Amino acid sequence: MFVLLRHLDRVRREVALPRRQGANSLAVRHVDAGSCNACEHELTATAGPHYDLQRFGIDIVASPRHADVLLVTGPVTTRMRDALLAAYEAMPEPRRVAALGDCALGCGVLALATELAEPLEELLPVDIRIPGCPPSPEAIALALTESPAGE
Amino acid sequence: MSGSLPAAPAAQTLEERMARPSEFRAACAEELGRGGRFCGGYASTATGAPSWTALFAVGAMTHALRTVAIEGSVPSIVGLSGAAGWDEREAHDLHGLDFAGHEPLRPLVEHPAAPADWTVPVLGEGPYDVAVGPIHAGVIESGHFRFHVVGERILLIDPRLFHKHRGLERAAEGSRPEEGMAFAARACGACAVANSVAYAQACEAALDLVVDPDARRARTVLLELERLYNHLNDISAICAGVGFAPGTMAFAALKERAMRLNQELSGHRFLFGSIALGGSALEIDRPATERARAALRDLATDTALAWRELRFSASVQARLGGVGQLAPEDAIDLGAVGPSARATGIRLDTRTASPALAYPADFAPVIPEDPTGDVAARLEMRGLELPATFELLDSLLAEPLSPAPLRKSVEGTPERTSPQFVSEGVPSTDASPSRGVARVESPRGESVCVVEVVDGRIARLHLRTASYANWPALAHAATESLLPDFPLINKSFELCYACVDR
Numbered sequence: 001m002f003v004l005l006r007h008l009d010r011v012r013r014e015v016a017l018p019r020r021q022g023a024n025s026l027a028v029r030h031v032d033a034g035s036c037n038a039c040e041h042e043l044t045a046t047a048g049p050h051y052d053l054q055r056f057g058i059d060i061v062a063s064p065r066h067a068d069v070l071l072v073t074g075p076v077t078t079r080m081r082d083a084l085l086a087a088y089e090a091m092p093e094p095r096r097v098a099a100l101g102d103c104a105l106g107c108g109v110l111a112l113a114t115e116l117a118e119p120l121e122e123l124l125p126v127d128i129r130i131p132g133c134p135p136s137p138e139a140i141a142l143a144l145t146e147s148p149a150g151e
Numbered sequence: 152m153s154g155s156l157p158a159a160p161a162a163q164t165l166e167e168r169m170a171r172p173s174e175f176r177a178a179c180a181e182e183l184g185r186g187g188r189f190c191g192g193y194a195s196t197a198t199g200a201p202s203w204t205a206l207f208a209v210g211a212m213t214h215a216l217r218t219v220a221i222e223g224s225v226p227s228i229v230g231l232s233g234a235a236g237w238d239e240r241e242a243h244d245l246h247g248l249d250f251a252g253h254e255p256l257r258p259l260v261e262h263p264a265a266p267a268d269w270t271v272p273v274l275g276e277g278p279y280d281v282a283v284g285p286i287h288a289g290v291i292e293s294g295h296f297r298f299h300v301v302g303e304r305i306l307l308i309d310p311r312l313f314h315k316h317r318g319l320e321r322a323a324e325g326s327r328p329e330e331g332m333a334f335a336a337r338a339c340g341a342c343a344v345a346n347s348v349a350y351a352q353a354c355e356a357a358l359d360l361v362v363d364p365d366a367r368r369a370r371t372v373l374l375e376l377e378r379l380y381n382h383l384n385d386i387s388a389i390c391a392g393v394g395f396a397p398g399t400m401a402f403a404a405l406k407e408r409a410m411r412l413n414q415e416l417s418g419h420r421f422l423f424g425s426i427a428l429g430g431s432a433l434e435i436d437r438p439a440t441e442r443a444r445a446a447l448r449d450l451a452t453d454t455a456l457a458w459r460e461l462r463f464s465a466s467v468q469a470r471l472g473g474v475g476q477l478a479p480e481d482a483i484d485l486g487a488v489g490p491s492a493r494a495t496g497i498r499l500d501t502r503t504a505s506p507a508l509a510y511p512a513d514f515a516p517v518i519p520e521d522p523t524g525d526v527a528a529r530l531e532m533r534g535l536e537l538p539a540t541f542e543l544l545d546s547l548l549a550e551p552l553s554p555a556p557l558r559k560s561v562e563g564t565p566e567r568t569s570p571q572f573v574s575e576g577v578p579s580t581d582a583s584p585s586r587g588v589a590r591v592e593s594p595r596g597e598s599v600c601v602v603e604v605v606d607g608r609i610a611r612l613h614l615r616t617a618s619y620a621n622w623p624a625l626a627h628a629a630t631e632s633l634l635p636d637f638p639l640i641n642k643s644f645e646l647c648y649a650c651v652d653r
Contacts, residue, residue: 007401040292077315111319
């Protein structure tokens with residue numbers, strides 16, 4: 001345990017992340033609507049020691065009822081459409097939708113058209129766009145910390 | 152070794168046989184009886200009439216046994232090998248094939264609304280259902296599980312995946328082989344290299360292309376880099392599964408260093424775009440290989456320290472033993488592959504049957520000293536395999552890598568055996584597509600890719616990944632466990648949903 005904590009302490013010193021300013025918070029609910037899992041890996045990385053999004057008060061929450069932002073990955077398959085809309089409906093107002101990755105933005109999607117529902121932009125009002133395949137953890141962190149959500 | 156031409160590059164070979172529907176089952180039983188391992192089945196109409204092909208792995212050989220559907224039906228082999236269960240259910244849903252003897256043939260890809268239409272009926276005193284998903288509590292891929300439980304104990308799990316089905320195999324049809332790569336690569340971010348290499352090798356077999364030693368070494372480097380970040384990720388995930396935050400974060404930090412190294416070496420954190428058909432797209436000069444080797448040595452040292460610390464953390468270890476146990480005979484019947492199979496004591500590793508890659512001749516799979524097949528053994532597999540991966544990478548990167556050109560094999564060279572069509576008096580259905588099959592060891596086990604090319608276009612692409620092979624074994628391993636242990640069991644397999652759903 002001490003070795004692990006010392007290791008983490010060293011990482012923290014080397015990365016030297018700036019401290020948060022202000023006292024805002026943002027609760028994010030992630031929904032995978034058909035991604036290749038790379039966006040999920042990078043989103044998980046933003047909570048890791050090298051990026052530590054929690055220091056900005058940003059957290060991934062378990063229920064859409066706790067969420068300010070619905071963060072969607074993937075091109076929206078027919079089989080995920082209803083679950084995605086149900087998650088959005090469950091969120092309290094005000095709420096924001098973020099499209100994470102090129103698939104969610106409808107760019108360069110590889111799929112059979114008949115297996116996909118409408119593009120995310122047509123299903124839900126997208127407020128935050130994070131391009132990339134997948135977007136780097138820095139890009140995700142930047143987009144979320146600068147997001148207008150929680151106003 | 153760079154620059155020299157291959158004398159006789161070995162590759163996995165494919166032996167194809169046709170069987171009458173009435174003889175198909177017996178022929179499959181014979182394959183299994185001779186030590187063949189069922190490694191996938193696929194429906195195809197590339198030859199005209201709908202056909203069904205069962206694949207059996209025999210060392211570096213793949214035996215393909217094909218039969219033609221009569222009135223849309225072929226004989227089921229699920230009674231011979233439980234591993235064929237999902238393949239047959241999928242072929243029914245996506246290709247309309249019926250499997251005589253597979254009763255009930257429950258839907259897999261299709262999602263009927265009523266539970267009675269897709270779940271196993273569970274009767275008796277006190278069982279109830281817990282439905283979870285497709286959306287889960289954290290940053291997790293989408294999939295649905297129906298747990299049949301008594302109290303907190305799991306009697307049976309009906310996994311319902313394919314929420315992320317994008318029709319990638321069908322979407323790839325009609326594209327040129329080099330374009331088709333994108334579909335195999337984007338099936339799954341975390342297994343992109345393994346699936347791309349399997350696709351490339353399958354196409355190369357179908358098209359008679361030769362890959363030079365530098366490209367083979369490049370692919371092996373990429374496969375091991377993929378294994379490295381995945382294993383570090385999986386250890387982190389298992390720590391999260393038992394609520395051990397220092398382990399979760401320490402291994403997440405190690406994984407991040409591996410991802411940054413990927414970026415430096417290939418220009419992409421997930422190594423996307425680094426595999427090319429017939430060659431290699433990877434260029435690493437000597438200063439870069441030396442920097443990478445130094446970074447890998449540092450990472451190996453820190454990983455070893457963190458791993459030892461985890462081993463000595465009694466509170467963590469006490470949570471792992473006996474949870475989600477998989478028996479070796481079930482692992483074999485259900486077709487488990489990769490670390491999940493090796494954790495039960497089965498020495499199965501497709502790296503030992505990959506002559507077209509640059510693994511040393513004496514490469515041998517490791518298994519735990521006490522292969523208990525539980526969460527503890529699956530965690531130990533990751534820790535045991537990491538030193539071998541670091542060692543392999545160090546020796547593979549001893550020389551710089553240059554991009555290799557595409558070459559067509561010279562007629563008459565012994566480097567590739569053309570598929571032998573051993574017909575047993577059955578009229579061939581075909582317009583004879585060029586076929587290729589390749590099997591590659593991903594971080595989760597064997598990924599199998601089948602390609603059929605007609606007139607220079609992909610007529611059929613089939614990708615059966617290690618996650619696909621392992622899901623039935625996972626569901627079986629979790630029976631009799633406590634429901635709250637399922638997330639931990641799930642993480643100990645750490646299977647992808649994306650490359651199952653495709």
